[in-house]
Amino acid sequence: MIYLTKDDLITDAFEILINESSNDHTGILDEQESRVVAMVKSILSSKYDVAKIFDAVNPIRNEVLISIISRIVIYKIIRRNAARKVPTDYKEDYDEAVKELEKIATGRIVLNDLPSPTEDDQSDSTSMWGNNSNKDFYI
Numbered sequence: 001m002i003y004l005t006k007d008d009l010i011t012d013a014f015e016i017l018i019n020e021s022s023n024d025h026t027g028i029l030d031e032q033e034s035r036v037v038a039m040v041k042s043i044l045s046s047k048y049d050v051a052k053i054f055d056a057v058n059p060i061r062n063e064v065l066i067s068i069i070s071r072i073v074i075y076k077i078i079r080r081n082a083a084r085k086v087p088t089d090y091k092e093d094y095d096e097a098v099k100e101l102e103k104i105a106t107g108r109i110v111l112n113d114l115p116s117p118t119e120d121d122q123s124d125s126t127s128m129w130g131n132n133s134n135k136d137f138y139i
Contacts, residue, residue, distance in 0.1 A: 001033045002060050004073065009064050013074045021081040029077065036072045039067070043105045049115040052082065060113055064100070071097040 006029070009018055022028045041050040053060045075094035079086050103109040 001030055002056055003037055003061070004033050004066065004070055008070045009074055009077075012067070012070050013078070013090070017073065017078055017084075021077045021079075021084070028080070029073070032073045033069070034077045036069050036076070039072075040069060040101065043101055046117070047105065047107065048111065049117045052115050054089055060114060062111055064104075064109070064111055065114075068097045068101050 006015075006018075009029070018029075025031075037054055041054060044050055044104065045051075053062070053065070071090075071093040075086065076088050078084065078090055104111060
């Protein structure tokens with residue numbers, strides 16, 4: 001795993017549940033983490049420098065992101081086990097993690113210790129503002 005450790009997952013779930021749901025496929029924890037990190041990158045790329053945060057060699061670990069990513073990964077891992085119904089508290093944790101991620105993306109939660117995107121990463125587009133109440137304004 002690149003951003004999370006197994007201990008991060010065990011912090012939010014019983015190790016036995018994680019192992020039972022992932023032992024049938026050796027790389028499933030890595031694959032699920034990779035998918036969730038890709039989702040988080042796409043959601044947060046306009047607010048944070050996700051290339052630096054999720055760097056494969058030296059990631060910038062943030063406890064809020066660790067919590068969000070681990071809860072989503074745990075839900076996805078436990079959901080794989082067809083013989084076990086996902087406990088409601090894991091589903092609630094998943095829903096809460098997604099809401100927190102949305103709040104970060106909209107700026108209602110600010111992660112101060114994470115780098116902002118550099119100017120090189122910004123697109124060249126500029127915003128245009130117009131008065132919508134003026135019926136004669138055309139773009």
